[in-house]
Amino acid sequence: MRPVYMVSGGVSKFEKARPDATFQKMVKESFDYAMNDVPRLKRHMIDGSVVSYFSDHFTRQLMAGIMATDYLGLCPKPNKRVEGGGATGGLCFQAAWEAVASGRMNVCAAYGFETMSHVPTWKGNEFIALASDVNFDYPVGGFYSGYYAMMVNRHMHEFGTTVEQLAMVSVKNHMNAYFNPYAQKRRKLTIADVRDSEMVAYPLTLLDICVMSDGAATCLLADEETAFRLTDRPVRITGVGTGTDMMRMSDRPHGEVILAPNEKKSDYRKLKYPGVHSFRAGRSAGLQAYRMAGITDPIREIDFVELHDAYTSSEIQTYEDLALCKYGGGGKFVEEGHPFMPQIDYGLKLKKRGTIPVNPSGGLIACGHPVGATGLMQAVFAFWQIQGSIRKHYGDGELQLAKANRGLIHSHAGTGTYVTVSILERGW
Amino acid sequence: MAKKNPTKLASASTRVEELMTGTTVFNVPLPQDLKRLKTMSPIVIKHPYLVEYIHSYGQDSPFFAGLSNGKLLGTRCRKCNYTYATPRLACVTCGRETEWVELPQEGRVHTFTTCYFGSEEFLKETPFHLVLVEFDGVDTLFLSRLLGPERPEDIRIGMKVKARFRRNSQLKPTDVYFVPGE
Ligand SMILES: [Zn+2]
Numbered sequence: 001m002r003p004v005y006m007v008s009g010g011v012s013k014f015e016k017a018r019p020d021a022t023f024q025k026m027v028k029e030s031f032d033y034a035m036n037d038v039p040r041l042k043r044h045m046i047d048g049s050v051v052s053y054f055s056d057h058f059t060r061q062l063m064a065g066i067m068a069t070d071y072l073g074l075c076p077k078p079n080k081r082v083e084g085g086g087a088t089g090g091l092c093f094q095a096a097w098e099a100v101a102s103g104r105m106n107v108c109a110a111y112g113f114e115t116m117s118h119v120p121t122w123k124g125n126e127f128i129a130l131a132s133d134v135n136f137d138y139p140v141g142g143f144y145s146g147y148y149a150m151m152v153n154r155h156m157h158e159f160g161t162t163v164e165q166l167a168m169v170s171v172k173n174h175m176n177a178y179f180n181p182y183a184q185k186r187r188k189l190t191i192a193d194v195r196d197s198e199m200v201a202y203p204l205t206l207l208d209i210c211v212m213s214d215g216a217a218t219c220l221l222a223d224e225e226t227a228f229r230l231t232d233r234p235v236r237i238t239g240v241g242t243g244t245d246m247m248r249m250s251d252r253p254h255g256e257v258i259l260a261p262n263e264k265k266s267d268y269r270k271l272k273y274p275g276v277h278s279f280r281a282g283r284s285a286g287l288q289a290y291r292m293a294g295i296t297d298p299i300r301e302i303d304f305v306e307l308h309d310a311y312t313s314s315e316i317q318t319y320e321d322l323a324l325c326k327y328g329g330g331g332k333f334v335e336e337g338h339p340f341m342p343q344i345d346y347g348l349k350l351k352k353r354g355t356i357p358v359n360p361s362g363g364l365i366a367c368g369h370p371v372g373a374t375g376l377m378q379a380v381f382a383f384w385q386i387q388g389s390i391r392k393h394y395g396d397g398e399l400q401l402a403k404a405n406r407g408l409i410h411s412h413a414g415t416g417t418y419v420t421v422s423i424l425e426r427g428w
Numbered sequence: 429m430a431k432k433n434p435t436k437l438a439s440a441s442t443r444v445e446e447l448m449t450g451t452t453v454f455n456v457p458l459p460q461d462l463k464r465l466k467t468m469s470p471i472v473i474k475h476p477y478l479v480e481y482i483h484s485y486g487q488d489s490p491f492f493a494g495l496s497n498g499k500l501l502g503t504r505c506r507k508c509n510y511t512y513a514t515p516r517l518a519c520v521t522c523g524r525e526t527e528w529v530e531l532p533q534e535g536r537v538h539t540f541t542t543c544y545f546g547s548e549e550f551l552k553e554t555p556f557h558l559v560l561v562e563f564d565g566v567d568t569l570f571l572s573r574l575l576g577p578e579r580p581e582d583i584r585i586g587m588k589v590k591a592r593f594r595r596n597s598q599l600k601p602t603d604v605y606f607v608p609g610e
Contacts, residue, residue, distance in 0.1 A: 019470040060477065120448065126547035135485060136514050139600045140571050141543060141550045146558050149541035157539070157585045202542040202580040250514050250560055250569035276539055276560060276569070 004100040005227035005234035005427050007041065007220050009380030010034035014184045014215035014368035017117030023053070023064060024071035026216035027111050030373075031072050034109075034218045034380075038230045041220065047105035048078030052092035052112035053372035054085060057127040059115055068111065078105070085131050086310060088112060089217070089375020090411020090420030094240050096221045097422070106223045113216035114370035124212050131414050133248050145209055145311070147249060147415050149201035152313035155277040156203075161316060161331035163203045167194035168334050168348065169312035170207045170365060175346050177362025179398035182377075184213055184368035190347060194312075208312040213368030217376035219383070232428060233387045238406075239295070239423035241288025243281030245274070249415050252276060258283050260323035261296040267326055279314075279416030282321030286421045289408070290323075293423040299324050299356055302423075303404050304385060305339075306378040308412035309363040315339075318410060322421070324356060341399070360385060360399050375411030375420065382407040382424050450474055487517045490528055495604050496597030500531040502566060513563060513570040533591040534609055535563040535570070542580040561589060561606060573605045 010033030012018075012026045021029075035041060049072075051065040061067070065081035078099075082092045089112045096110035116124050129142030137147075155161050171191060177183035194207040227234035246252055254272035258280065259265065274280035286298075295301045305322070309315035316330035325333040333339065337350025339358035361367055361381040364374060384393050385404045391397030405426045412419045456471065485492055494501035503526035504511045505519035511529060519526050538560040546554050557574040575592075577583050588609035597603045 019472055060475065120548070122545070122548040122551050125545075126549055129547045134483075135488060136601050137571055140573060140602055141546060141553070141556055141558055143543050143546040143550065146541050146543045146546070149543075150539045150558060150560060153541060153585070154539035199542075199544050201544065246520070248514055248571070250571050251512065251516070251520075252568075254567070 001101045002103060003224045004097050004237045005222055005224060006237060006379065006383050006424065007222050007227050007230045007234050008034040008038040009220065009376075009383045010037070010218045011182050011373075011377050011380050012216045013182050014213040014370055014373075014377075016184065016211070016213065018115075018214040019117070023059065023113045023115050023216065024068050026214065027068045027113050027218070028071055030216045030218040031109065031111055034220050038220065040230045041107070043073060045226075046074060046077070046107045046109050048099060049074050049109040049111065050080060050082055050092050050095040050099065052082045052088045052110070052376070053114055054083060054088045055114070055127050055371070057130070058118055058124070060118070068113065072111075074109065084418040085413030086308065086371055087375060087411040087413035087418040087420050088372045089377065090409070090422070091242070091375070091418065092372070093219055093375055093379050093409075093411075093422060094242065094420055096219065097237055097240055100221050100223050106226045108221050109218060110221065110376060111216065111218040112372035112376045114372045115214050116212035116370060117214045121212060137248055143201065144414060145201040145204055148311045148313055149204045151249070151276050151317070151415065152203065152311070154275065155313065155317060158271075158275075158277050159328035159331065163195060164191055165316065165331035165335050166203070166208055166312040167191040169309065169315045170194045171346055171348065172334070172340050173309060173359050173363040173365045175344060176341060176360055176399060177366030179344075179394065179396050180362050180367065181394055181396070183362045183366045184211060185366045186362075187366070188347070204311060204313065210310045210364040210369040213370040215368060215370035215373045215377070217373040217380055219376050219379050227427065234427040235383050235386045236425050236427035237422055238425050239289035239291070239293030239421075241285035241290075241292070241421045243284030243288070243419045245279070245281040245416050247417055249276050252280070257327060258287065260287060260298075261290070262298070262323060263326065271327060273327075277317070278327060279317055279321050279412070279419060281416045281419040282318055282410070282412065282421070285410075285419040286322045289421040289423050293425075295423070298322060301406065302356060302408050303406050304357045304360055304382075304401055305408045305410065306359055306361060306382050307363070307408075307410040308374070309359055309365050310369060310412070312365065314412065315358065315363070318412070319358070322408065322410065341401075344398070357401060360401060375409070378409045378411065379422070379424070382409050386424055386426050448474070488515055491515045492599045492603070495593060495601075496599065498593045500533055500591055500604060501528055502531045503527060504529045511566045511568075513561070513566045513568045531566060532563045535561040535589055537574070537583060537585055537587050537589055538562040538569050539585060540574065540580070540583045557583060559583075559589065559606060571601075573602065574607070575605055576607045
């Protein structure tokens with residue numbers, strides 16, 4: 001395997017609906033943005049591409065991947081579609097990494113999109129719920145917010161996590177997004193706003209849950225020699241990990257915790273794992289990526305995280321999977337302030353803010369979640385953060401971290417069936 | 429001091445209900461100058477999509493036959509001594525074929541939620557409670573609806589529940605549901 005670098009990225013602004021554009025045009029917007037940011041890269045230098053979108057139901061167009069690819073003028077070069085629910089974008093990013101790491105390509109483009117506005121919200125929820133077992137789970141009342149609500153109720157029972165702690169994640173991510181012009185929802189909220197908003201699936205309210213979006217994102221990856229020819233600030237991908245778990249939550253085992261390097265068996269004497277309170281796939285993906293990147297103490301060795309916060313609860317569960325804190329410590333972790341940005345006023349009393357900012361961009365909850373684009377969007381935001389180019393791309397430097405040498409991106413599919421973790425580092 | 433106008437003003441949320449119906453259109457205007465086409469508003473059409481699938485439950489079919497006979501069937505791996513509440517005919521640990529077994533009809537709430545919204549198909553049934561049920565001697569959980577309690581505050585993790593079956597079976601997993609036990 002050879003070293004792989006990200007050299008550029010682009011995001012089409014996520015919106016509730018983009019009736020002015022087909023998916024091809026949205027992909028082209030993000031692709032052109034990425035290409036314009038590395039003028040030395042010419043289209044003929046791209047050896048091939050990977051494309052991702054989640055649901056054929058939303059597009060009502062099979063093989064939409066080739067239509068995006070031909071619109072970009074990348075035929076007759078290699079291309080394939082990658083799909084894995086909510087983790088589709090993260091899997092696409094890693095597929096492009098594989099193409100370059102293996103030596104098959106020197107430059108590979110990864111782009112993804114979703115067009116969720118093409119059906120009403122509750123039909124959209126039905127399409128998403130079809131990504132649960134249609135024999136045993138979907139007919140009982142298939143609704144992803146309901147599935148995650150069951151998980152967090154068990155998390156609360158097991159560890160004492162509170163709804164106020166969940167709400168703090170929403171306050172944080174919406175507030176961060178206030179400074180991100182790419183975000184769909186830029187709002188200053190209080191814990192009371194989150195709790196007083198409409199109940200969707202007890203205890204999750206409307207403001208605990210991400211929204212549906214139309215949008216696209218592109219990442220351009222290259223081998224070392226090409227990367228340094230194209231840009232003097234390439235970002236190296238030093239670790240990748242992919243975890244899986246059983247589709248039906250009810251089938252998940254109740255066994256022993258998979259230990260992170262900074263944990264001991266005695267930390268978890270009574271805990272049955274993963275049950276329905278934790279994402280074994282997230283832990284598995286994280287540990288693979290840490291091993292590859294040589295990380296043994298993630299909270300000290302990683303500067304920031306962009307993770308898949310489709311629900312405030314899944315952000316808290318993911319702190320634990322990624323060993324930013326111990327299993328069960330996720331609620332306290334956010335309550336104490338660790339994942340908040342050091343420089344932003346959230347209107348909250350926080351004891352230890354900014355230990356490891358999580359979702360500086362605003363995450364899915366505030367930026368939106370056009371599924372096939374989401375994991376790639378996180379990569380682009382992390383790339384800009386590491387390059388130190390947030391001000392250039394956001395038109396506002398408020399979200400630029402002073403120290404952003406190493407970031408983690410995390411993409412997650414339905415109740416933790418597929419999870420990808422990739423580590424991005426300053427490459428120059 | 430001027431008297432306040434007693435008439436209630438329209439709030440920002442005062443809106444007519446949006447409909448998914450439209451109007452039949454036979455023609456759209458086109459500018460004489462084709463250079464102006466790029467400023468044209470997008471055309472949005474409605475497209476229905478109805479499919480009837482011939483869907484087989486395959487090797488899992490006995491589970492549904494069990495429901496229509498008032499029995500809850502799971503599967504068991506003899507080698508691993510592991511019982512699956514939701515049936516699977518292959519053991520995930522050793523890969524062997526499992527055997528059908530009858531499950532208890534009483535269990536406990538492992539976790540729950542109340543859905544106030546849902547997928548379009550289930551929207552008319554909201555609010556409803558979802559539960560994952562745990563059974564003594566069974567290693568995995570079972571997803572079902574809980575009937576009886578009115579509000580989520582009336583449901584507790586660990587509370588006893590018992591299975592009930594539809595008399596006129598629909599051959600769907602909702603042929604069984606749970607109610608509070610005792
Ligand atoms: Zn077995």
